[in-house]
Amino acid sequence: MNISMLLDMAAEGFGDRVVIGPASDGPTATRLRELAAGGAHVVRAADADAIVYLAVNGPALPVALFAAARAGVPLVPVNYRLGGAQLDALLANHPRALGITDPEHGEVLRRAGLPVRSPAEWLAEAAEHAGGTGDDPARSDTPAVLIYTSGTTSAPKGVVLRHHNLVSYVLGTVEFAGAGPDEAALVSVPPYHIAAVSNVLTNLYAGRRALTLEQFTPEAWLGLVREQRITNAMVVPTMLARIMDTDGLDRSVPSLRALAYGGARMPVRVIETALHAWPHVDFVNAYGLTETSSTITVLGPREHRTALASDDPAVRARLGSAGLPVPGVELEVRDVSGAVVAPGEPGQIWVRGEQVSGEYAGQGSAVDERGFFHTRDQGRIDADGYLHIEGRADDTIIRGAENIAPAEIEDVLLGHPDVLDAVVVGIPDEEWGQRIEAVVVLRDGVEIDPGALRAQVRGTLRGSKTPDRITRWPELPRTPTGKLVRRDIVEALMRP
Template sequence: MSISLLLDMAASSNPDRRAVVCGQVRWTVAELKALAQGGSGVLAGSGARSLVYVGTGGHLLPLLLFAAAEASVPFTPLNYRLGADALGALIARLDTPLLVCDDEFHEIVAREVSGSGVAVVRSVEFLEQAAVAEPVSVAVDPEQVAVVLFTSGTTSTPKAVELTHNNLVSYITRTIEFDSAATQDAALVCVPPYHIAGIGAAMSHLYAGRKVVYLRAFDAAEWIAVVTRESVTTATVVPTMLARIVAELQRTGATLPSLQTLAYGGSKVALPLLRSALHLLPEVGFVNAYGLTETSSTVAVLGPDEHRAAMTSDDPAVARRLGSVGTPVPGIELQIRDASGTVLPAGATGELYVRGPQVSGRYTGIGSVLDAHGWFATKDVAELDVDGFLYIGGRSDDTIIRGGENIAPAEIEDVLVEHPQVREVAVIGIDDPQWGQIIVAVVVPDGDREPDPEELRGFVRASLRGSRTPDRVVFRTTLPATPTGKILRRDLVAEYSSQPVPGGTAGR
């Protein structure tokens, strides 16, 4: 089954339903399908063997996604925030691409690929051509690659993740009920087009029968205005967006009466921020969605009922679930393994492995990295409790080894962020000749005044073993992060490794 069949089903069910809203663009399902079919003709005529997009997304994302599927070529949206050299390096790794670019990126991309023979077309030109081109009909093997996404490269060179039609369709059909949305349902999408959440949203809301409203550049005030103007019922944000939305709601006193569901993910949300959001929007159902590019988006979900139960429960085990990412979605299996590959019991911490038909685990130029039984190693440190709730403790690459003891940064971050004078924190390991590594807490203060480093160290020591106490505490106004809120730890490590960290190594 091709992902294009998701569009066919939606068009057969209700062709005149509003499907996509982006600025002045307001397409019905039938209009989206017609343009996607025309786009397939544009692709076929170009001779391209892949479709690449550099732009901010919006209505272009579903159009290009389904046009590529109709033409049976892979679709790759690239990170438009990258510099010319980085974009050029990624484009060079793709097979005979047709590049579609928004106006503001056309010049830089065209200049970068000049002389390579790669065809470049402006987004508006592609739309014009798709409106008049003859569609093509190409048979698609379900195991053929539908989407190629580059990982963020926060810890290494970006990998090109290959997601097949079967991977993506399995995710949608197992987690979404077809045409299940109410007539008035509308989803607000403001995640980047090159992120798996953007790809998933383009398919899932269409399949559910929900209007998709795109906000191409996030601004908290505009986000609130769009929710009100379009009567948005569901939205997805990353943690940095949630923090700004909460601050804007607190500043203005605005309300969101139409909003029924607010999903968050992409990286970990600090519990103080989550509690503030839950108190501020008590009628909204919060959803924590955890997934990876290699798993075709979400593999575990903490739903609204679990959020409410955790917020109000006197049972420590239930209350703790507010910090979990929930339980597996249908069709997904989870295991926690130790370094030797042994499956660990409930409550033990190790590396998370995932298995299911939506899991790809395949990279261009590398092939599949699934083990002999189809399990994918996520590189995430995790725990499954006795009731099957999953807790993510950060990346295994981020583990600090101090004096021979393995320390997960998240363990310390979860404590420090609860301090009233801490807004954000990232804990990193810096090489040290005596200890191997020392613990450095990089703190963004909540307010104009920096808290006393010794007070913060004592705050950690009161909750964790002395070996978890930060050796040093430094302050910044912001933390470097990807657009989806993932902290760029390697940038922090490079910065603080290359200069003396104030304060010296403190005692335990």
Template sequence: MLLDMAVSANPDRVAVGRRAEPDARRLTYAELARTAAAGAGLLRDAGARHVVYVGVNGPAFPALLFAAAHAGVPLTPLNYRLSGAQLRELIGDLPGAVVVAEDAYAPALADSPAPVLAASRWFDDATKADPIASAENDSAPAVVLFTSGTTSRPKGVVLRHDNLVGYVLQTVEFASAADDDAILVSVPPYHVAGVGGVLSNLYAGRRMVHLPDFDAGQWLRLVRGEAVTQAMVVPTMLARIVDALDGGQANAPALRGIAYGGARMPATVLAAALAAFPDAGFTNAYGLTETSSTIAVLGPDEHRAAFVSEDPAVRRRLGSAGRFVPGVEGAVRDGELWVRGRQVSGEYLGTGSVLDDDGWFPTRDRAHIDADGYLYIEGRADDTIIRGGENIAPAEIEDVLIHHPAVREVAVVGMPDDQWGQRITAAVVPATGQTVDAEELRAYVRAQLRGSRTPDDVVVREALPYTPTGKLLRRQLAGELGELPEPGAAVSC
């Protein structure tokens, strides 16, 4: 339905592809719809009851997303960085799977439990084959996305057509993009933002330009060369872009909007980005896989107002996730955020729905909502440090330490302690040319928070572990830290 609407409004507008390098994969909206309808026939001929995609973001992915929908079967894009054994295990969880994979990942799929089709061959054949009639069912699963598995084995989140359509209709204005609007997509297809980005930009009528392998320099060149008007990034990408600019401005006159999400944005990175892109509107989009992407937004006007405000309450909003989008309700129960709405799935492969009787989904994010309706995410409930019986959110300490001039990145974790149950350990990546003084950082925190929030240990690191989409791997970090010297010491790790 979304694709048919986009075609009706702009059949000859380019949907996918770079203007500077036209090739066979540069598709108009009408061509994308025809390719999807024909590609659906190829999937049906292959006997697919579930389609798996292993590859980077590019023109084949939106075509495959709509082809699977047209064929009436769910699509699962898998993390192409996983090992062959991990890929095979996840594919084995999907009944009747047919894999569509890029050539670079074929070796990892040599022993796949499902047949493997070459993505380039499937795409080329789809541009030439005959379309088939749609078998889409609004209540059927459309996409299954596996969570990152940062704290446990990945879980398959089931997003039905009705969830995804609800997300788009509630958050995007139809055919709102201008003729020359272009979005630079650099998030991977296995992330919910990769799926949501295809649907929302297509519905708006925006040309999609893909950067399959993120590089800050290439990102800036594409923004300028393709006259990109909007971009989607995760915080680690924005940090690298700011670093590449080295204090200068971006010189990207066409760029009007930068959306970010997927992980917590360090305040220092956001401030530097606002200065580097003075003419761009910033949007913080908060959501989860289980909610079909965005459920709360801090918009461009709110960013700029908070950035220049001298009112601490207004300035603090830069650290918020904004306010809930239309159609989504939120409530905080015992410190945990619960949400409900049409776009909220809360359904898992093999285990079913975890929604309560009234349709509320427990996000497992600790949060609070202020009197003006702004949502503040305080970290995952599983990340809470319990020290001497007191619950401590790592984000509370991280938000203080990140402002110290010697700190570039910081993560706070709880480590085992015989006396207190857990001790607070701050892992710090120093700013360029800076030396970390453990006692100075401890005093810095103590001056702004209660004494119980003062880190017991400060560990200096060259880097922190993240997923490719910018989520901090806290459990991996805690495992790497292992046993530390006496509290209060600064050690290198």
């Protein structure tokens, strides 16, 4: 099945409902299908074999996604925050693509030899040719989207998501036309993140109007939620932390019914604060990867409330978990030898399902002989099946032959009421192999003795997991989706 089928179903099921942008003048499902057909005509007329999207999120993105599907070529959303050399190298992989970009990056695409349209020009050209079928949809096994990973620990790799991966994810997680006509979603992630693509598909399939916020600030986010009467929203943990921690904000969100978060680990302190601040909101933690077409586990609203109210430490701990697998997804936690570990034992997370791609451009499939993909995340599955993420396998600190998960120490540091953010990394050490160092971000105007923080860790964990040094920074380097850029932190801490 092609993702165009999802758009066709929407147009035929609730064609007059506005599905993109403001309710006053956004395109309906029927109009989106017409624009997608017009965009497909533009792609074929340019003899393009892909659409490269190098711009902020907005209405041009869903039109590009479905136009690419109609034309039988992939959409390639590119990180506009990359440096010039990185962009040149990436664009060299797509010499016959049609480019959609803002004026700031137009020259980069022209230097790569690509024909260029601004988002406004793209929408106007699609509208000019709208109305035809534009149809020669790609087969389900052809690429729908190619997303380059963030490259926080290595060079970006192009993840290939085929039509059947994305359709399987949507059909397995969303009820068709399940949203009411008054529902509106706010997506605050950049277009080159898998959540931006998956939210286009899931909100459309549900019949929910979707809006985007180009530049996040707590004030702008809260204002748009109130102005557009947003009912559903998706944020990354750093965004929710800023909303909850910024003094003097009007945090009233009367229309908001559900808030999903993901992309990075959520500090328990932040989600507890949010649950108390917005008791009428259903919170959902969604864990997934680009390689898995987005979400593979969910901690739902009921689990959030049950964990918050529980005195049982095991149930309470679920508030920091990634929840249970979505339908059609199987999880395994394996040790370094590949054997599946017992419940509660830590290891590396593997996943299998129709929505799982595990495929990289130019490298082929990375799934094993049983169809499981290695996420490279560390974690454990508790006795009740809840997945607990303990960080990336590459982040593991090896100190004196002991493997130490940074997340365990970070959670203790974040438990201090005046620590807003924290990271723990391993620094090369002649005696121990690696020594443990931490960086914390504190509330404005607060001073904390690093020795007191070290004592807090030592009192909770054993001495070998106590940071050798704790440094204060004004902020931590993160990607726009909230992931820590650990290599930058290590480099900074190693400078004389």
